[in-house]
Amino acid sequence: MTTDPFPVRCHVVSGKGGTGKTTVAAALALSLAADGRHVLLVETEGRQGIAQLFDTPPLPYEERRVAVARGGGEVKALAIDVEEALLEYLEMFYNLKRAGRALRKMGAIDFATTIAPGLRDVLLTGKIKEAVTRRKDGRRVYDAVVVDAPPTGRITRFLGVTGEMAGLARSGPIKTQSDGVMAVLKSPQTAVHLVTLLEDMPVQETADAIADLTAAGLPVGSVIVNMATEPVLPEASLEAAAAGRLTGADLAPALAAAHLPDGAALADALASEAVEHAQRWAAQDALRSQVTALGRPTVELPLLTGPIDLSCLYELAERLEEHLASEEAA
CATH class of the missing domain: 3.40.50.300 (P-loop containing nucleotide triphosphate hydrolases)
Known part of the structure; x- marks a missing residue:
């Protein structure tokens, strides 16, 4: 040593x-x-x-x-x-x-x-x-x-x-x-x-x-x-959104309960943002695997x-x- x-x-x-x-x-x-x-x-x-x-x-x-x-x-x-x-x-x-x-x-x-x-x-x-x-x-x-x-x-x-x-x-x-x-x-x-x-x-x-x-x-x-x-969605939600299984209809009830105006339009917009974020995260995660495969010590900075x-x-x-x-x- x-x-x-x-x-x-x-x-x-x-x-x-x-x-x-x-x-x-x-x-x-x-x-x-x-x-x-x-x-x-x-x-x-x-x-x-x-x-x-x-x-x-x-x-x-x-x-x-x-x-x-x-x-x-x-x-x-x-x-x-x-x-x-x-x-x-x-x-x-x-x-x-x-x-x-x-x-x-x-x-x-x-x-x-x-x-x-x-x-x-x-x-x-x-x-x-x-x-x-x-x-x-x-x-x-x-x-x-x-x-x-x-x-x-x-x-x-x-x-x-x-x-x-x-x-x-x-x-x-x-x-x-x-x-x-x-x-x-x-x-x-x-x-x-x-x-x-x-x-x-x-x-x-x-x-x-x-x-x-x-x-x-x-x-x-x-x-x-x-x-x-870092991902802003829980893992299960990330997987669903990345696969395109998240829609405005899934978010509408929560927005309605919050009494937000234009609930349907806002729900569609938020769902679109969530899907884009999840797909971007999935792509980054695939690249993270490529970095790991390089076989060198790795550290991530935020x-x-x-x-x-x-x-x-x-x-x-x-x-x-x-x-x-x-x-x-x-």
């Missing part, structure tokens, strides 16, 4: 666009920071979505505290700037910080990352690996790093491009750095969590991503079903009404914390 309650240190969160992966990543960071732990939340796509969720000014290329978790833990956030990451890389491995800044003024860095988009992903994953393995005074700086990663359609390429770079370089700092990044990303230190909705396209993309990640030797973590709804604010993140974090604890117990 490991003494580390959360042996995975690099939590990569991906999902089809619109599934709420940034919200889930933020909530996961809060859950991992409970009980005094230190967590870094990394944004890779330059949208400043993390800053909006935590209601803070746009994040610069530096690590800033954005929240305090239960038990005194803290979440810091970092929006990776590709140009700054390249300058940092040139200084670290080639002592070329001054030359790198000259290249930046000339626009050469922007040009390079545009014509070679894989370079951007190499820099991003390199910075993530640095944060995961960083130590100070002999101790890890962060107990966990959570990455708000690109969508499922791009996640395998994003995580694997550094391995391709390692294959191109036979030796030297690029080879060493690339091998080091892939050693972390393909190790038990990393888990790629996939966010989905109970809808056809997100579930299919999740299944495809699991297959692609597995084939690439990248470790898949949990499937997180976001914005899950659909929250209104805009997502910090209190919502704490609510979702509590659900995820329970899931993490159950996974550790298993």
Whole structure:
């Protein structure tokens, strides 16, 4: 039995666009920071979505505290700037910080990352690996790093491009750095969590991503079903409505007893709404079975009404914390 309650240190969160992966990543960071732990939340796509969720000014290329978790833990956030990451890389491995800044003024860095988009992903994953393995005074700086990663359609390429770079370089700092990044990303230190909705396209993309990640030797973590709804009808009524056996005539007596006007028209309208709800729930339940069949640990997060604010993140974090604890117990 490991003494580390959360042996995975690099939590990569991906999902089809619109599934709420940034919200889930933020909530996961809060859950991992409970009980005094230190967590870094990394944004890779330059949208400043993390800053909006935590209601803070746009994040610069530096690590800033954005929240305090239960038990005194803290979440810091970092929006990776590709140009700054390249300058940092040139200084670290080639002592070329001054030359790198000259290249930046000339626009050469922007040009390079545009014509070679894989370079951007190499820099991003390199910075993530640095944060995961960083130590100070002999101790890890962060107990966990959570990455708000690109969508499922791009996640395998994003995580694997550094391995391709390692294959191109036979030796030297690029080879060493690339091998080091892939050693972390393909190790038990990393888990790629996939966010989905109970809808056809997100579930299919999740299944495809699991297959692609597995084939690439990248470790898949949990499937997180976001914005899950609860049925508003009892089970027996759900089955009857989904089968089309609920009509306005079934509801009319109760509406009449309540002395509601236009009872027949209202009964027909309510029955139609109930049938639609039940059929939608039945379709979601079938997709839930497909998610279970993927064979990965699964957790459902509820659909929250209104805009997502910090209190919502704490609510979702509590659900995820329970899931993490159950996974550790298993």
